[in-house]
Amino acid sequence: MATVTDTQHAPHSHKPSGLSRWLTATNHKDIGTLYLWFSFTMFLSGGVMALCIRAELFHPGLQFFQPELFNQFTTLHGLIMVFGAIMPAFTGLANWMLPLMIGAPDMAFARMNNWSFWLLPPAALLLLTSFAVPGGAAAAGWTLYAPLSTQMGMGMDMTIFAIHIMGISSIMGSINIIVTILNLRAPGMTLMKMPMFAWATLITAYLIIAVMPVLAGAVTMVLTDRHFGTHFFNAAGGGDPILYQHVFWFFGHPEVYIMALPAFGIVSHVIPTFARKPLFGYTSMVYATSSIGILSFMVWAHHMFATGMPATAQLFFMYATMLIAVPTGVKVFNWIATMWEGAMTFETPMLFAIGFIMLFTIGGLSGVTLSVAAVDIALHASYYVVAHFHYVLVAGALFSLFAAIYYWFPKMTGKMYNERLGKLHFWWSMVWFNVTFFPMHFLGLAGMPRRIPDYALQFTTFNEIASVGAFCFGLGQLIFLYNMLVSIKYGEPAPQKPWEGADTLEWQIPTPAPYHSFTEAPDLEVAENGAIRAIKGGQHH
Amino acid sequence: MSFLRFSTVTLSVLAVTADAAEFNLQPPVTSIARDIYSLHTLLLVITGVIAIVVFGVMFYAIIRHRKAAGRSAKLFHENTTVEIIWTVIPFLILVGMAWPATRTVLAQKSTRGEDMTIKVTGFQWKWRYDYLDDNFGFVSHLATPQTAIEGDGVKPVNYLLEVDEPLVVPTGKKVRLLLTANDVIHSWWMPALGVKQDAIPGFVRDTWFKVDTPGTYRGQCSELCGKDHGFMPIVVVAKSPADYDRWLAEKKKLAAASADDPNKVWKLEDLKARGEKVYLQNCIPCHQATGKGIPGSFPALDGSKIVTTDKAAHIHIVLNGSQKNPAMAAWGKQLSDTDIAAVITYERNSWSNHTGEVIQPKDVKAARGGKV
Amino acid sequence: MMESSEQTHYFVPSPSRWPLVGAAALFCLGLGAALTVNGLGSGKVLLALGFTILIWMLFGWFGDVIRESLNGVYHGKEDMSFRWGMGWFIFSEVMFFAAFFGALFYVRTISVPELGDITHKLLYPDFSAAWPLATGPGITQHYEAVAAWGLPAINTLLLLTSGATVTLAHWGLIRGQRRQLVLGLLLTVLLGASFLTLQFIEYHHALTELNLTLSAGAYGMTFYMLTGFHGLHVLLGTIILFVVLLRVLRGHFDEHNHFAFEAAAWYWHFVDVVWLLLFVFVYWL
Ligand code: HEA
Ligand code: HEA
């Protein structure tokens, strides 16, 4: 099937058609599309679980679900959103846009790229079907803390193997991204000139390769503790439950930046485009991103302040964590300086990017509050933490993804999305997001623990507000789905460069992007942040 | 900058007046909790000011530097001076936060110099308190009845935050807690006292508090510990030292009076009645009141082979727990011989189980084989 | 990079079914393993099926790659991609071992000593900790530790030698001396195989005579998990080198074009380095 006869023009000139186009894809755009649809599906299924959680928490008392099922929802909601929705969405975008931005013919390992994707559906299947096995799905929280995770039934084993498979997938995906960036940039596209999105995915990919194997090790130890008699997390045999937490969070903290750095990259394109100004402080952006990447390996135990670490360890991890606010602040200030004295317009991508800056900053500031170990003692494992991370994950990662999809939609599909629906989607999401998650700060401060299916009476009002907000927020996502589906089919044809201020390479090629861009590498003259000054040669068909 | 001062003041006022319980940390009753409270207020003010300044600038730009307002973009994209400023200032702000934070961390961690020590053990899903200086202890269970929890059952005032036996401590005394757990990680969280400490199975961790004012304080387990994590409250009752001593004497007397004679030979009905209580307190979350368990997770005892036939295996699994599934704990470590005999007798003579057998405390003692 | 920057074409493979086949294989493996560890019979069948599909996939996929390579579609750029790719793959492997080394250091320096300290007398009045023989208060099994200077030392020697022989083979390849190449590779494969044999004997000895098992507490578990995963990597490395040897015998490589050989050698050196760390921290200190 895949024997090679044509050595010069290896890629097929014509789109393969039918189902096999998707099943056997080696085209980065097709694979990117697969990733994006997959991750949206996962977002919906994780979202439905969130709605189950919010429905149960609408009132005190157990209304719909027994506690063990509730815990399964919480666990799988976290796992699916993190590994099924956000991470694959960023990988999908990287697949779509990287080669276009840096002038590469495709991803460096096009066949392996397809494997990275096709490993995800089996893993998702393992996760979702685990609800149906005896004992149900994993119910130990997405962190799978031992020794609770050694108590569960077969659903936990399915989760463990699903994590192994997703890990393999994201490691291969990251190798592909790194090699593509390091090896396939077109002449002229130097590292210190390539677009911020490329930088962000490069560093993200590095983080993924560094920490996913560690997570694989952690869950492997859970597996052997469960079935093969080891005592990694059992004091009786000299192990320690806290060991699990160290290994997990060595993965877990870089993981949260894996979900944040690509978002930073996206915003660093959208803001300059709609401010019609070059990105302010490109060089410091690159250094800030790198320092966040490096620092993220040194702060993991801020998730463990309540485990009773020695004071010196508490202090070290507190200081290191607070330090991350500095490079992150640099990024925020740079974005605002980019907006300053610009000529801004507020199309949907820009709205989501501004919403991102605002809500992410709020989430970051509550993060800094949590990083103060003394205060974290009062807030750890409360709804304050839930509020914090939904500000950085939903209003951070997810909003940036919406910005990206709206921004590149014309290039991907050749059609314009419906701007009015896009704006509606933004304002609707913005309002209901805050209605859902802002009250959770108060719940946490007042003492409501997370991961509980039922709560004391004084928490009722805010939970009701949050639940109403969640259902409305969820409903709003249907606007997005509708807009996408209708615009792909009936949208107005998009020009090559629908955004006046856009200046990276992907806007220099026809719309929709041809199936094979740059079979011949173009010669580029590039300014910072991938802005194209001149372009010679380069073929696409 | 009057704008800055204005926002600082507004925020401080907001922060202070907002201590209406729903919006802020619970009113503190220990020095640590007070430190945490004021530290949080400080952080709120600082981060609030940062947010206002940052968003202020951003919205100024959004309003003034619009294309629709007839602007054309100025193409600057670098300025080393401002970049240095906005790297250094946040850093200094952080140093300002870290200073008081460090002091509080060190205070939280000075657990020694205690006046009394209590060992706290987390179980799925209850707490055990052992007063190590006075050699007695008890278990503290959720007191809200199941009927109130299900659906729209009528909820008592302290719904889910009430226990049968609260932890009682004297005011004005430094109490050191030694925490551990029996099965999985739990966490002992008492917001008003400013204490949260994980209880880790097989390890001992410590923390401390000194309550100023007598009163009843409520908290919850705050580390996901399985099915009934949401149903394992903590109640601390702080009494004046005199009241506390009275309580202690009473408690000790009661404990002595209710001590069981391990050699007593019991009658079926008495033992079954006692066993029902033990069952209600310990076994119900998993095996359920109906004895039917939860299919797939927890086996039915009603009609179970072990429960209806194999007496030795029955005593063995209750005493030593299950090898296959750690959820079934070794109850021998928690319950007395009499309680174990009682609950086994109850199980063998309830629901559709009618073995008519009585398991005596001495049978359990024998099964322990001399080991405790 | 110099020569590759002149290259304007980059090889993009045509659609391939192997990734999909590989995904099916991993699904079978994942579900099969989950069923198996829970003692459900059908799991073994699924596992076997998964392995079969995986092997089929590997043959098919690598077959394609080899054919492409022989057809000369890979040039400087593609070659550089392979190099980067292999390098980052090895880095991911390093991090996987790091998790288990982390566990080893943690139990040795933190949890085991802590369990024996004065505070923990509250829970374990009779336990005093000692590595490697008293690692946990619940371990009643009597076992002995594996001595470093017997088989493990010989194994160290074997692996170190194999590192040299594979380099010898590489020199042979670069200088076009086929005898040296074949001999070096053959020796490396044999050394790998002897390492595995000795490890097998050592495990047998540990299990039967030292009474050391996976469930013997902190020492036993870190010993078997670390040396076990390493052993699996040696096995894989040996198989890869063997395949490379077969390809050499078929005349697949020349002085310039032999990345498969180099990848195998890198992998082998990585396995070698892990072993040295194992020898020091698991066996010796
Ligand atoms: C995208 C994901 C993401 C991101 C980016 C962050 C960013 C940060 N997080 Fe968050 N975090 C999570 C996701 C994320 N987090 C998740 C999922 C959890 C819970 C996991 C679980 O338990 O399930 C968590 C939990 C968590 C905890 C543990 C809480 C607990 O369980 O007790 C802590 C504690 O330190 C913390 C801190 C921080 C900090 C300091 C940052 C910083 O990086 C933020 C930096 C940003 C800013 C500060 C704003 C912009 C800066 C300025 C405007 C400059 C000026 C500012 C100052 C001088 C302060 N986070
Ligand atoms: C990246 C990730 C991400 C995202 C996007 C979300 C999105 C949401 N999350 Fe979640 N969340 C996590 C990551 C994420 N979360 C993590 C890591 C945890 C911790 C888990 C743990 O403790 O282990 C968590 C935990 C968590 C909790 C705490 C649970 C507990 O402690 O018991 C809650 C509670 O409200 C919650 C709510 C929500 C809501 C309402 C959304 C909404 O934004 C979802 C909106 C989407 C939809 C609703 C679906 C789309 C719409 C439809 C399918 C149409 C149908 C809709 C209607 C008919 C209304 N999340």
Ligand code: CUA
């Ligand atoms: Cu005990 Cu949660």
Ligand SMILES: [Cu+2]
């Ligand atoms: Cu973190």
